[in-house]
Amino acid sequence: MRQNSFKLITLIVCFVAACALIFYVSYKGPFLRKETQEVSSQAPFPEPEPEPEPSSYDETLVIQDGDTLASVLNRLGISASQAQEAIEALSKIFEPKDLKVDQEIYVVYEDSPDGEGYILKSLYFQPDIDHDIELTLTSTGSFDAVKHKKQLKHEHVNIAGNINISLYADALKAGASPKMLYDMIKAFSYDVDFQRDIQPNTEFSLFYDTFKDEASGLERPGELLYAKLVIEGKPYEIYRFQPTGGVPGYYTALGECVKKALLRTPIDGARLSSGFGNRKHPILGFTKMHKGVDFAAPKGTPIMAAGDGIVERCNPYGGYGNYICVRHNGNMKTAYAHLSRYAKGISTGKKVHQGQVIGYVGNTGSATGPHLHFELIQNGKHINPQKITQLPSSKLTGKLLIEFKAFMKKVEKMKKDREKQQMTVAHSGSSRLKGNTL
Numbered sequence: 001m002r003q004n005s006f007k008l009i010t011l012i013v014c015f016v017a018a019c020a021l022i023f024y025v026s027y028k029g030p031f032l033r034k035e036t037q038e039v040s041s042q043a044p045f046p047e048p049e050p051e052p053e054p055s056s057y058d059e060t061l062v063i064q065d066g067d068t069l070a071s072v073l074n075r076l077g078i079s080a081s082q083a084q085e086a087i088e089a090l091s092k093i094f095e096p097k098d099l100k101v102d103q104e105i106y107v108v109y110e111d112s113p114d115g116e117g118y119i120l121k122s123l124y125f126q127p128d129i130d131h132d133i134e135l136t137l138t139s140t141g142s143f144d145a146v147k148h149k150k151q152l153k154h155e156h157v158n159i160a161g162n163i164n165i166s167l168y169a170d171a172l173k174a175g176a177s178p179k180m181l182y183d184m185i186k187a188f189s190y191d192v193d194f195q196r197d198i199q200p201n202t203e204f205s206l207f208y209d210t211f212k213d214e215a216s217g218l219e220r221p222g223e224l225l226y227a228k229l230v231i232e233g234k235p236y237e238i239y240r241f242q243p244t245g246g247v248p249g250y251y252t253a254l255g256e257c258v259k260k261a262l263l264r265t266p267i268d269g270a271r272l273s274s275g276f277g278n279r280k281h282p283i284l285g286f287t288k289m290h291k292g293v294d295f296a297a298p299k300g301t302p303i304m305a306a307g308d309g310i311v312e313r314c315n316p317y318g319g320y321g322n323y324i325c326v327r328h329n330g331n332m333k334t335a336y337a338h339l340s341r342y343a344k345g346i347s348t349g350k351k352v353h354q355g356q357v358i359g360y361v362g363n364t365g366s367a368t369g370p371h372l373h374f375e376l377i378q379n380g381k382h383i384n385p386q387k388i389t390q391l392p393s394s395k396l397t398g399k400l401l402i403e404f405k406a407f408m409k410k411v412e413k414m415k416k417d418r419e420k421q422q423m424t425v426a427h428s429g430s431s432r433l434k435g436n437t438l
């Protein structure tokens with residue numbers, strides 16, 4: 001009985017084992033095979049070798065005339081579709097069309113796994129001194145574009161010297177920024193005639209702030225805070241001041257706004273060829289009152305509106321030839337004669353603003369050569385435009401004047417601090433030199 005039970009148990013065990021074996025082979029088999037296949041297609045299991053990294057390259061590209069970001073990436077071997085994705089991501093923070101000629105772009109790219117061309121990994125550039133832009137390929141395969149604002153070092157620049165050639169040439173030689181000089185000349189041009197008043201040895205100085213990127217050495221001028229000219233011993237000083245609630249402008253040390261209602265010379269770089277008053281008429285021969293001033297200038301030189309106003313007349317007018325008359329505030333009018341042509345959009349009734357080009361120098365009407373005949377008319381009476389400095393300008397008063405005086409003191413202090421700094425630098429410079437010679 002015990003022997004039979006033993007046989008039965010052995011039989012059941014064998015049966016179960018056989019069933020398990022059949023089940024295992026028929027169901028588990030394919031998975032086993034697959035696993036084996038996968039393992040064999042990969043690196044051998046016991047000592048896995050690292051997958052070869054795709055070769056990575058970097059290059060600094062320079063935008064040439066006629067280039068687009070797409071064409072540059074394409075030339076590098078980046079696929080059109082990936083270049084398009086990069087441009088789309090970049091467009092969110094920067095307009096790729098705004099890339100300028102000579103812009104440098106640092107690009108990192110690597111071999112494409114299919115062996116065809118390259119994959120763009122990242123690019124970096126500085127569109128202006130204040131920003132840099134970084135575009136990176138993320139692990140998900142999309143591009144991430146970031147714009148960083150750079151920390152620029154704020155400094156003050158103090159430049160002084162004497163005029164030997166011209167303010168522009170001499171101050172530029174002394175290291176002044178061209179933009180600051182442009183601002184300075186513009187601010188002084190209401191009171192100073194740069195062709196007549198500036199004599200050799202006129203003193204100049206200017207003080208402005210600047211923002212420097214120490215990494216690249218690039219510099220961006222800020223604002224012209226102060227400028228001075230000493231003409232025949234007489235100082236002319238201007239301060240850039242923004243009254244509370246107002247717009248920034250240049251003011252004299254007395255708090256008078258330098259900007260006059262009218263420009264004294266409505267033409268750039270012209271020579272005054274004939275003044276106001278009695279003179280012998282160059283064509284008709286008799287003595288006649290010259291009711292304006294003449295500026296000799298080549299045909300086609302732009303003529304600016306002397307002040308804000310409305311064009312009252314814009315048509316040929318007898319001996320004046322092509323003629324424009326502008327009506328300004330305060331019963332003032334200015335007239336411009338002998339024009340070769342009118343500027344686009346200028347006609348009777350049109351609004352013009354100070355400095356806007358309204359026409360071009362010519363010799364229409366009774367003119368011996370190309371020049372601008374310019375008249376200033378106050379309450380219907382012709383007056384000498386050269387005496388335009390007599391015209392009133394706005395002056396700071398009350399609280400604003402107090403505010404301005406405080407600002408002047410602040411600028412004076414900044415100037416002194418900067419001068420001290422410059423002296424320290426010069427001093428340590430000279431001691432270094434001495435040290436070297438010893």
Ligand SMILES: [Zn+2]
Pocket residue numbers: 274290292293294372373374
């Ligand atoms: Zn004239």
